[in-house]
Amino acid sequence: MPGIGTTGAARIGAGHAIIIGVGALGCAVAELLARAGVGTLTLLDRDVVDLTNLQRQCLFSEADAADRVPKALAASRRLAAINSSIVVRPFVADFSARNWADFLPAPDQTAPLLLDGTDNFETRYLLNDIAVTRGCAYFYAGVIMCRAMTAAFTPGGPCLRCIFPDPPAPGTQPTCDTAGVLGPAVQAAAALQAAAALRLLVGESPEPFLIDTDVWTGEQRRIRLSRQTGCPCCDMRHFEFLSRAADDTTTLCGAGSLQHWPHDARTIDLPLIAQRLRPMAEVTVSPFMLRARLRDTHGPMEMSLFADGRALFRGITEPADARTLYARYVGC
Numbered sequence: 001m002p003g004i005g006t007t008g009a010a011r012i013g014a015g016h017a018i019i020i021g022v023g024a025l026g027c028a029v030a031e032l033l034a035r036a037g038v039g040t041l042t043l044l045d046r047d048v049v050d051l052t053n054l055q056r057q058c059l060f061s062e063a064d065a066a067d068r069v070p071k072a073l074a075a076s077r078r079l080a081a082i083n084s085s086i087v088v089r090p091f092v093a094d095f096s097a098r099n100w101a102d103f104l105p106a107p108d109q110t111a112p113l114l115l116d117g118t119d120n121f122e123t124r125y126l127l128n129d130i131a132v133t134r135g136c137a138y139f140y141a142g143v144i145m146c147r148a149m150t151a152a153f154t155p156g157g158p159c160l161r162c163i164f165p166d167p168p169a170p171g172t173q174p175t176c177d178t179a180g181v182l183g184p185a186v187q188a189a190a191a192l193q194a195a196a197a198l199r200l201l202v203g204e205s206p207e208p209f210l211i212d213t214d215v216w217t218g219e220q221r222r223i224r225l226s227r228q229t230g231c232p233c234c235d236m237r238h239f240e241f242l243s244r245a246a247d248d249t250t251t252l253c254g255a256g257s258l259q260h261w262p263h264d265a266r267t268i269d270l271p272l273i274a275q276r277l278r279p280m281a282e283v284t285v286s287p288f289m290l291r292a293r294l295r296d297t298h299g300p301m302e303m304s305l306f307a308d309g310r311a312l313f314r315g316i317t318e319p320a321d322a323r324t325l326y327a328r329y330v331g332c
């Protein structure tokens, strides 16, 4: 391939990509980068594999869904089987303003690439702030129905907030729960995102375009982006998302689960909680998580609890119920 060659391949091998969110997009882009030989892949995801994911999340199997394996772990196992010569670092965690610095190399090290595999604007604006403060390239991607949107934001060029100064108001945008996602659109977004990442790794500069592709009709629009004077992030240097406190309870896209992660959560002793829950629930515990099938006044539901104090509830829809159940079964 002209533009890569042996020198380019060596540069790709020295690269580090952090993939935030290993759902549909994250799986697809991680596989492309692993097969291309990107030397270090850091994978971050807060959720576990569900049967409804398999239509578009290409690194997972029915067995992963049956065992409710955390997505970051299931993906890292599959990637290690694909390419044993790269380093894959999985983290079962919710990437947020509270902990983002834990997953990045120190500021004096080579800046990693930030690959967007998220499904929410909160995290995208946080990634944009991190990219601008740390001098990282940020590869935005979003998929809804049959449309794939991508943009490569590289240091010194326009940033996400030059185009969209503020996140859309909650509920104004379709989500993968309300509109659905077509598998091929995911692959299109991941392909453009991975190609831009590889171009940057070999020393080229991907042009600042917002690329909007409709895989159903084959139509594509390219909008040239430019830096905006007065951009709150790259021009005014206000990094408000780096310190913005997220809500304790959030709804996860895709499989109807609620996450509850109290701000004052402590590290959880999973075997101890498992022991406490066994008389009232069917409990399994691994080094990474505890899973309990419970039946109480809320009806049958499932709780996945992680060592960082985060819990995912399936079978309930009200944030208030998530708080009540957390207090009841985990403690405050």
Ligand SMILES: [Zn+2]
Pocket (backbone or CB within 6 Å): 158, 159, 160, 161, 162, 163, 227, 228, 231, 232, 233, 234, 235
């Ligand atoms: Zn900007």
